[in-house]
Amino acid sequence: MGKKEPPRNLKQALKGKLSRREMEKLITSFDSLGDIAVIQVPKELEKKASLIGKALLKLNKHFKTVCMVAGEHKGLYRVQPVKVIAGKRSKKALYKESGCAFLVHLGKVFFSPRLSTERKRIAGLIKENEVICAFFAGIGPFPIVFARHSKMKKAYAIELSPQAFKGLLHNISLNKCQNIVEAIKGDVKKVVPKRLLGKCDRVVMPLPKGGENFLCEAMMALKPKGGVVHFYRFVERDRGAEQPLREIKKAAKELGMKTRILRKKKVRSFSASKEQMVIDFWAKRLK
Ligand SMILES: C[S@@+](CC[C@H](N)C(=O)[O-])C[C@H]1O[C@@H](n2cnc3c(N)ncnc32)[C@H](O)[C@@H]1O
Numbered sequence: 001m002g003k004k005e006p007p008r009n010l011k012q013a014l015k016g017k018l019s020r021r022e023m024e025k026l027i028t029s030f031d032s033l034g035d036i037a038v039i040q041v042p043k044e045l046e047k048k049a050s051l052i053g054k055a056l057l058k059l060n061k062h063f064k065t066v067c068m069v070a071g072e073h074k075g076l077y078r079v080q081p082v083k084v085i086a087g088k089r090s091k092k093a094l095y096k097e098s099g100c101a102f103l104v105h106l107g108k109v110f111f112s113p114r115l116s117t118e119r120k121r122i123a124g125l126i127k128e129n130e131v132i133c134a135f136f137a138g139i140g141p142f143p144i145v146f147a148r149h150s151k152m153k154k155a156y157a158i159e160l161s162p163q164a165f166k167g168l169l170h171n172i173s174l175n176k177c178q179n180i181v182e183a184i185k186g187d188v189k190k191v192v193p194k195r196l197l198g199k200c201d202r203v204v205m206p207l208p209k210g211g212e213n214f215l216c217e218a219m220m221a222l223k224p225k226g227g228v229v230h231f232y233r234f235v236e237r238d239r240g241a242e243q244p245l246r247e248i249k250k251a252a253k254e255l256g257m258k259t260r261i262l263r264k265k266k267v268r269s270f271s272a273s274k275e276q277m278v279i280d281f282w283a284k285r286l287k
Contacts, residue, residue: 015056018048023032031113033093033164035064038082053086064088067106068168077161078110079207098123100144102171109164110138114268115206118146118278122204122230126150130201134158135188135214135222139167140181141202147177156200158184158191192217206231208276212244218275219283226284232267234274240264244279246263252283257285 007013010028013242018026019205022045037056041049053066067082073079082091091106097116105113119142128134128151137157146152157172158166165185172181184191203218205211211232216230233244242265252259263280270276 007055007059010055010059013059014052016146017051018056018158019025020138021049026052027120032063033095033100033106033111035062036091036093036106038064038106038254039066039068041068041085045203049085051082057087065090069092073110073209077164078207079108079161080110081136082107086128097141098145098149100141100148100175102139102141102144103174104139105163105167109161109167111141115141116145118153118206118267119151120149120203122146123149123229126152126202129153131199133196133200133218135203135205135218136207136211137168137183138164140171140183142206143181144171144175144177147175147180152180155181156196157181158186158188160185160187188214192221196221198222198224202230203227204230206230206232208234208270212247215247216255219251219255219257222283224285226282228262228280228282231279232278233277233279234270235277237273240279241279244277247280248281256286257283260287282283 011023021241025042025044027040027042030037041052049068055065056066065087068085070081070083095102095104098120123146126146130152132146132152133156134155134157137143137159140157143155143157146155157168158258159168166223168183172178172183197220200221201223203221204272205214205218231244235243246261260282261279265278267276267278
């Protein structure tokens, strides 16, 4: 008699353990953060969460922990609650991306591996000796990937959350880029006027919910010769870039600046009706 083939995916691993209806609801994709997997478990399957987690552990031997998403990103610090459903009860992951390492304390700070392509894309646009400002820096993925993959002169990384700021400092030293990434603790609204007016060639603003309220600060941080802003925003799928373009125009008018749109691009789907976009634009003060 032939040996039973081991399951090759989550559906196969859960065959006979979930009903047909449950199987239809099962979400098989997950995020990998080092040895932690983070998976969405639909409400109807919550009682089976531990079963799903254990199946995922068995299937992917490099995972030590499986967490389930336990709510939306919340509050000013954009933290998403997660719950351990199988394996070691740890929420601290060592995540690697583009040759950089990040310590991520899940459930305490924002982090998304899904923006890795964006970080590499922007790093590729940075010219030698540019000064960058990373607004909403979190635990540092944008400025740290820039430090490794560009010839920038320096990046200022601004973060408000005490937990994320601690992670940012840790990750800067973990990646040995203290000489070019300077972490600044505080609110972008206060830090820019106090320390960064007219100092930067490029500003990255990865706060897709609410980032529009910081467009003036982004443009104020640009050098007098002008510079580039990368503006992330959730938009209604059927309205595309309409709203962010209007917001850029309004902020530029307020500050007396001229702008030129360089690129508008979908970053990822967010929900049935919304997607995340990035608008790259150039801006300079009018004479
Ligand atoms: C969506 S997260 C992005 C974090 C990081 N850039 C990343 O991609 O992983 C936004 C971050 O901005 C921080 N934040 C929110 N409002 C802020 C403000 N006014 N000034 C500075 N940081 C802020 C939050 O604490 C959070 O860590």
